[in-house]
Amino acid sequence: MTDILKGMRVVEGSAFVAVPLAGMTLAQMGADVIRFDRIGGGLDAGRWPLAPSGQSLFWAGLNKGKRSIAVDMKSERGKELVTQIITAPGEDAGMFLTNLRVRGWMDHATLSQYRDDLIMVTLTGDRHGRPQVDYTVNPALGIPDITGPVGHAEPVAHALPAWDCIAGNMIVSALLAAERHRLRTGEGQDVELALKDVAAAVMGHLGLIGDAVVNENKREKSGNALYGAYGQDFVCACGTRVMVIGLTSRQWAGLVKVTGTSDAMDSLARRTGRHLDDEGARWTLRDDITAILKPWFAARRVDEFATAFDKAGLTWSRFRTIKEAVAEDPDLSDENPIFKVLHQPELGRFPVPGTPMNFSATDRQPPVAAPALGADTEEILGDVVGLPDAEIAALFDHGVVQSPRFAAARTAA
């Protein structure tokens, strides 16, 4: 958390990764982010991974630091309340993020009737408005075809929902750019982006589309090799696997020096007539280079060379499981200022990340856990919608809104 966006209020109606991540990122930058959900929870309320209690670790991770209101949006009064929350006054309010747009009451044209400078950012699946998820966009654009072990016959999906995470951060940028425009002109607007377009654009930016069009050879799977230069994984005598990088000339020279393989590399260069200080030559000759380096790593335990690698400034890392990384790597513990170990009821005790951005002008605040679903219903109806207590009580009684406290009282009664 930081206070860089303190005072800004953003409303979010969302599910799954991208838009919740966008709202959470804004919340960790200090914005007051209100997420509304239907009573009982949205589409992602039970998304895996779960804690042993059955509570969603995923939901808790993507809704940190937000306020939560639970509303029956099938009722007219519920729709009215959500509209009032989205369009509530305030110079730094009137911003709405969603991937669950409902044509009619929740589209930009309708909501703008209540606040004409509304900024709404909508993520769709594709540009036609059809639903798409990371798991469908990725195969459609060809990334699984270039992922996986050399020669493996089948496409391999990425485990990280990378397109969702990229889109989520792009939504934050889009919102901040639109708000910047509003500060200058007073003008609100409707911002739209599609998950598939985000992926297609990034592939173009990385040169993958140009490559597919202008080069005859289809890009093949290259296992764990660093594409286009040198970088490879090796198994050491202790069984640890390491990744070693020779992308820049400096990294490459360091690697050759520390492993004492310069004679063998020189002889490879002479034999092939290629200069290994050319990154493309390292890529073309990667199998020969790997054959030279492999016995060096196979003969050594990682603790025998780790210090020398670090001293020489090599870029390298160990392969770990996530469990090993959490157990061994201080960067995933509260030794790292971005993390704080929190105990969260029904979830457990584990390191929780705040924003990785460090702003010198504002102090870092510890991360704040996600609310229970509807935990802030009463407060939001009071301070944002401005309803008197009696009306709030009536909304609870009529089942238009819900909170964990009210639900518990009902169960007890």
Add this chain to the structure above:
Amino acid sequence: MTDILKGMRVVEGSAFVAVPLAGMTLAQMGADVIRFDRIGGGLDAGRWPLAPSGQSLFWAGLNKGKRSIAVDMKSERGKELVTQIITAPGEDAGMFLTNLRVRGWMDHATLSQYRDDLIMVTLTGDRHGRPQVDYTVNPALGIPDITGPVGHAEPVAHALPAWDCIAGNMIVSALLAAERHRLRTGEGQDVELALKDVAAAVMGHLGLIGDAVVNENKREKSGNALYGAYGQDFVCACGTRVMVIGLTSRQWAGLVKVTGTSDAMDSLARRTGRHLDDEGARWTLRDDITAILKPWFAARRVDEFATAFDKAGLTWSRFRTIKEAVAEDPDLSDENPIFKVLHQPELGRFPVPGTPMNFSATDRQPPVAAPALGADTEEILGDVVGLPDAEIAALFDHGVVQSPRFAAARTAA
């Protein structure tokens, strides 16, 4: 391109993916982005993929719409010029992005002497300032361990530099947030983030760190399955592979209906005592579900069911190679307004993406190709540094700066 950030000027000293992507994203949002490089090009000038001419498709993709100046930064005059460009006056200027910080003349404290409201955003490898790349961060944190075919013994790296792309977009958000703060307070600042922290934080947000700590079972590789609910790849009678999603109840019900497998699913539910409308049950029983659906897909060509799937609103896609996607998918052609087919000398003719963000308040502009290295040297020295022509000519003559036109003239002379 859009004009949403028109008038903003950002200076970039960078290489590889994240920071160039950040600068390019800002350029495609309408900012004037000046990238400075050493004469002959930076570390990424020849990064693969390359066009048949040897020119980098990667560099061209990540530097679209920027202005380029080539400067000898080993000379004192070169350092002075870069300092003047970074700290040039202007309410909407004084912003600097880098992942190549040089301690001394290029750090925030020094640059701030020339402009005290300077905003500088620096990406480092890890929080200790050590170099890291996507290829080392990813294995260190455990993603390759959960990627790849079920039962595959080895870690599988992602082919997409996902952490770099996420970090690049986060840099844009950080810059816009810092500029928002400066507009309110007049205060500049030093913003830092580390690639490894970006990855660690996102893993925490997705619940992967909590899962590793509180759950006994280690998360296994699950091939192309959608984690935690249902989604699987199938090979059809025509040989096409498709990805089919049953993440939400609606998607699941639609899939069962269109494939006519409700009796088989009911019987699976009875046999196991699980409700398949529970996403976790679908995940646990995914192999049984796949066994039911597999013969259905194996007996049909994709063109036999594609229309029915679309009509039923199912979420699904074909697996393609990148070449197939570019050849077949209109979303990767200039039928999609975010793309425009550009002919770029020495690169070729292919669809080039603009920003995937659509802002209703500003018109979409076509994407602009990357400059040749140093193409804008003369112009930048004139309009940003404010040097007279004679002094600019002297800088060229003394080799302090370079441009393609000057280089060509030298060769001709």
